[in-house]
Amino acid sequence: MLKPLSRLQQFRHGSPLSFRLLAYILVFSSVFTVFASGLQIYSDFHKDVSAIEERFRVVESGYRSSLSRSLWALDRNLLEVQLEGILSLPDIVHLRLRIDPDSELVMGEQPDRDIATREHSFPIRHSDPQETLLGELTVTASLERTYRELEETIWTTITTQFLKTFLTAILIVWIFQVMVTRHLSHMAQFARRFSLNNLDQPLTLDRSDNQRHRNDELGQVTDAFNQMRERLKDDLERRKRDEEEIRKLSMAVEQSPSSVMICDRQWNIEFVNHKFSQLTGYPAEQVLGQRPGDLALGARAARDSQHLWQTIRIQVQRVGVWQGEVNSVRRNGAHYWEQIVVSPIKDEDGRISHFLIIGEDISIRKRYEQQLLRQANYDVLTGLPNRMLALDRLKLAVAQAQREEGLVGVMFLDLDNFKHINDTMGHDAGDTLLVEASRRVSSCLRGTSTVARLGGDEFLVLLPGLKDEQGAGQVAERILKGFNAPFLLGGQEVFVTTSIGIAIYPLDSDNTSTLLQNADAAMYEAKHNGKSSWERFAPQMKELSHERLQMESRMRRALELDEFELWYQPIIDAATGRVTGAEALLRWNSPVMGLVMPDRFIPLAEETGMIIPIGRWVIEQACAAAKRWEEATGTALNIAVNVSPRQFRDPEFVSSVQQILTACDMPADRVELEITERLLLDSSIEAATILQELDATGIRLSVDDFGTGFSALSYLKSYPFDTLKIDKSFVADVLGADDNSALVRAIINMAHSLSLTVVAEGVEEAAQATFLSAHGCDFLQGYHYSRPIPDADFLAWLRIR
Numbered sequence: 088m089l090k091p092l093s094r095l096q097q098f099r100h101g102s103p104l105s106f107r108l109l110a111y112i113l114v115f116s117s118v119f120t121v122f123a124s125g126l127q128i129y130s131d132f133h134k135d136v137s138a139i140e141e142r143f144r145v146v147e148s149g150y151r152s153s154l155s156r157s158l159w160a161l162d163r164n165l166l167e168v169q170l171e172g173i174l175s176l177p178d179i180v181h182l183r184l185r186i187d188p189d190s191e192l193v194m195g196e197q198p199d200r201d202i203a204t205r206e207h208s209f210p211i212r213h214s215d216p217q218e219t220l221l222g223e224l225t226v227t228a229s230l231e232r233t234y235r236e237l238e239e240t241i242w243t244t245i246t247t248q249f250l251k252t253f254l255t256a257i258l259i260v261w262i263f264q265v266m267v268t269r270h271l272s273h274m275a276q277f278a279r280r281f282s283l284n285n286l287d288q289p290l291t292l293d294r295s296d297n298q299r300h301r302n303d304e305l306g307q308v309t310d311a312f313n314q315m316r317e318r319l320k321d322d323l324e325r326r327k328r329d330e331e332e333i334r335k336l337s338m339a340v341e342q343s344p345s346s347v348m349i350c351d352r353q354w355n356i357e358f359v360n361h362k363f364s365q366l367t368g369y370p371a372e373q374v375l376g377q378r379p380g381d382l383a384l385g386a387r388a389a390r391d392s393q394h395l396w397q398t399i400r401i402q403v404q405r406v407g408v409w410q411g412e413v414n415s416v417r418r419n420g421a422h423y424w425e426q427i428v429v430s431p432i433k434d435e436d437g438r439i440s441h442f443l444i445i446g447e448d449i450s451i452r453k454r455y456e457q458q459l460l461r462q463a464n465y466d467v468l469t470g471l472p473n474r475m476l477a478l479d480r481l482k483l484a485v486a487q488a489q490r491e492e493g494l495v496g497v498m499f500l501d502l503d504n505f506k507h508i509n510d511t512m513g514h515d516a517g518d519t520l521l522v523e524a525s526r527r528v529s530s531c532l533r534g535t536s537t538v539a540r541l542g543g544d545e546f547l548v549l550l551p552g553l554k555d556e557q558g559a560g561q562v563a564e565r566i567l568k569g570f571n572a573p574f575l576l577g578g579q580e581v582f583v584t585t586s587i588g589i590a591i592y593p594l595d596s597d598n599t600s601t602l603l604q605n606a607d608a609a610m611y612e613a614k615h616n617g618k619s620s621w622e623r624f625a626p627q628m629k630e631l632s633h634e635r636l637q638m639e640s641r642m643r644r645a646l647e648l649d650e651f652e653l654w655y656q657p658i659i660d661a662a663t664g665r666v667t668g669a670e671a672l673l674r675w676n677s678p679v680m681g682l683v684m685p686d687r688f689i690p691l692a693e694e695t696g697m698i699i700p701i702g703r704w705v706i707e708q709a710c711a712a713a714k715r716w717e718e719a720t721g722t723a724l725n726i727a728v729n730v731s732p733r734q735f736r737d738p739e740f741v742s743s744v745q746q747i748l749t750a751c752d753m754p755a756d757r758v759e760l761e762i763t764e765r766l767l768l769d770s771s772i773e774a775a776t777i778l779q780e781l782d783a784t785g786i787r788l789s790v791d792d793f794g795t796g797f798s799a800l801s802y803l804k805s806y807p808f809d810t811l812k813i814d815k816s817f818v819a820d821v822l823g824a825d826d827n828s829a830l831v832r833a834i835i836n837m838a839h840s841l842s843l844t845v846v847a848e849g850v851e852e853a854a855q856a857t858f859l860s861a862h863g864c865d866f867l868q869g870y871h872y873s874r875p876i877p878d879a880d881f882l883a884w885l886r887i888r
């Protein structure tokens with residue numbers, strides 16, 4: 088807002104518009120005033136002159152008759168009086184009365200020559216009876232007063248008009264200054280100071296902000312100014328935002344984890360980002376101006392690259408986008424996989440101006456995918472095709488054989504005793520065996536054949552394009568031969584055999600899954616027939632494998648249908664011959680299959696996990712039986728129970744045993760758990776911890792079947808065993824070769840040195856009992872004393888002893 092002083096200064100010094108306005112007003116007002124005053128003065132002058140003329144007429148009309156009479160009467164005095172009367176009239180300064188014929192009467196003074204005058208003459212007649220000219224009166228009026236008054240009027244008018252005009256002009260200019268020019272100056276000053284830095288400051292005028300002001304021109308200009316400022320501000324902000332967006336985008340493009348390349352319409356490279364250089368090894372300056380297809384090393388790669396980019400160009404032009412996975416070459420010649428998306432960039436008119444090529448290094452993903460693909464299709468351990476790929480290949484082979492009317496051999500292989508080797512020698516040895524076995528099988532096959540690992544120790548061999556049925560048998564013979572040489576497992580030479588089942592398309596089935604089932608059934612038959620052999624499928628074999636499935640489903644219901652039984656075999660104190668306890672042995676009394684021995688169903692129970700509830704039932708029943716016998720005979724017998732390694736994987740195992748003991752009120756030291764060496768070799772079981780926990784409860788632990796497995800006494804020291812059971816195979820030969828008796832003696836001595844009680848099982852003859860007793864064996868068990876018998880029989884047996 089301007090201060091009054093500065094306004095004044097401005098008015099004086101710096102407002103050309105006000106001055107010009109003032110000058111214009113003065114000039115135009117003066118001209119107008121002069122013109123108007125001239126008119127006015129002329130009008131007044133004309134009026135004065137007219138008044139003199141009028142006076143002449145008044146004199147003529149008023150005095151004509153009286154003068155006629157005076158002249159007719161020649162009354163000089165009267166004439167003079169009358170003439171004096173005329174002279175007394177304003178401006179009339181001279182009268183000349185011509186009296187006919189020759190006299191005259193003059194009155195008044197003739198004005199100077201330089202004084203303007205007016206004259207009027209009129210005749211004086213006497214008309215009675217007839218008209219007689221008596222004379223003529225000439226009246227002279229002086230214009231001196233008129234001119235004098237005219238001059239005064241002119242000066243007065245000019246002076247007053249000028250003053251008035253001047254003051255009015257000043258007033259107008261002041262008003263104009265106050266109302267307009269100072270605001271214009273302020274606007275000018277605002278505009279001068281106006282910059283991008285003070286766009287927030289609106290233009291305001293030094294006047295009240297009301298509707299009237301807002302609607303006038305200044306208000307409109309101010310409004311327009313402020314609108315312009317707002318628009319400028321918006322534009323600026325938008326521009327800033329755009330610039331920021333562009334900056335961000337360009338940073339994003341530059342720092343993008345994807346490689347970015349921009350080509351012009353002719354596909355010449357205009358821009359590449361940092362990632363591109365990083366990925367390809369090409370610095371930007373080396374590729375700018377080139378075409379993407381030119382960036383390949385070597386003639387073949389260059390040809391492929393040109394071909395690829397030609398395809399890409401055509402598709403982008405036709406479809407609008409191209410994307411795909413490309414095996415590209417870095418500057419150093421290394422190959423890598425990249426996912427490329429090529430799309431056009433369009434200008435505002437929708438015309439293609441550039442092409443955008445975004446690439447992403449997918450080498451790791453590709454490797455991962457290939458790995459996954461491999462994992463999905465190949466067995467990790469042996470590198471052989473897995474079940475899925477094998478089934479695919481079987482389907483392909485069958486489809487091809489269908490077309491060509493050929494034969495396809497399907498062979499099912501299962502390693503004999505693999506489980507035993509795995510359990511006794513450890514998983515590493517098992518793995519080595521599988522790898523070596525797969526190598527031996529593969530070496531017996533032609534290139535078109537497939538050997539696949541189906542899982543565990545099961546292999547599948549596909550023989551497409553088989554000439555005749557015998558061909559499959561010949562291959563099976565070759566494979567069996569390949570297993571003749573021993574396998575080196577953990578430093579030991581081990582002989583492993585395999586059983587092979589063969590089914591042939593289309594002779595045994597034209598359906599792939601039936602072919603597999605048939606080959607499987609044939610394999611079971613081969614196993615059944617003594618292992619290390621092969622069998623060609625025959626329809627009756629189906630029943631055997633079916634039986635196995637049936638057994639599994641029946642066993643699942645056997646527990647709730649109370650089909651299991653415990654039989655007991657006494658354990659005799661070798662020194663006294665007294666019964667000290669019994670071993671509980673499981674039997675399955677199936678209404679369909681009859682009495683099933685444990686060797687037939689325990690492996691299946693272990694495989695299916697059914698052994699956990701069954702094993703729990705065995706301990707419960709065995710403890711309950713021991714309590715019953717005690718009540719019946721008064722003798723507190725010990726009870727030995729077999730436990731499978733699979734039961735140790737049950738996290739509830741130890742607590743469930745404790746619960747059973749508590750429930751039966753059975754002292755822990757009267758219960759012995761018989762554990763095979765397999766358990767100690769199974770690295771998936773925390774055997775030591777569980778055995779310690781069991782030992783802490785007071786339960787006795789025994790190593791069963793000693794001599795058939797790892798047979799190292801050293802590990803016995805590491806575990807809290809109480810008893811060692813010499814396997815019946817040693818006992819059977821104890822009276823035969825010296826070696827065997829020496830071995831049994833050594834076992835007894837070493838067991839005693841480790842504070843272990845020794846039980847010999849499989850004692851069938853008295854001589855065996857005598858030998859064992861003589862060599863310090865603590866307890867004896869076998870048919871010589873009693874076969875395993877049902878609970879009631881065992882109680883009866885106890886009573887008669």
Ligand SMILES: Nc1nc2c(ncn2[C@@H]2O[C@H](COP(=O)(O)O[C@H]3[C@@H](O)[C@H](n4cnc5c(=O)[nH]c(N)nc54)O[C@@H]3COP(=O)(O)O)[C@@H](O)[C@H]2O)c(=O)[nH]1
Pocket residue numbers: 656670671672673674684685686689702705729730731761791792812815848849850851868869870871875
């Ligand atoms: N996990 C569990 N395993 C069990 C259970 N019950 C038994 N089994 C295991 O089954 C295997 C076979 O047992 P079985 O057919 O009962 O054979 C036992 C005896 O009948 C047999 N035996 C006993 N004395 C003689 C003999 O003088 N001669 C001879 N040829 N055989 C004899 O030995 C078997 C007992 O062996 P062991 O257990 O090693 O003491 C058997 O290996 C059991 O482990 C069960 O409940 N759970």
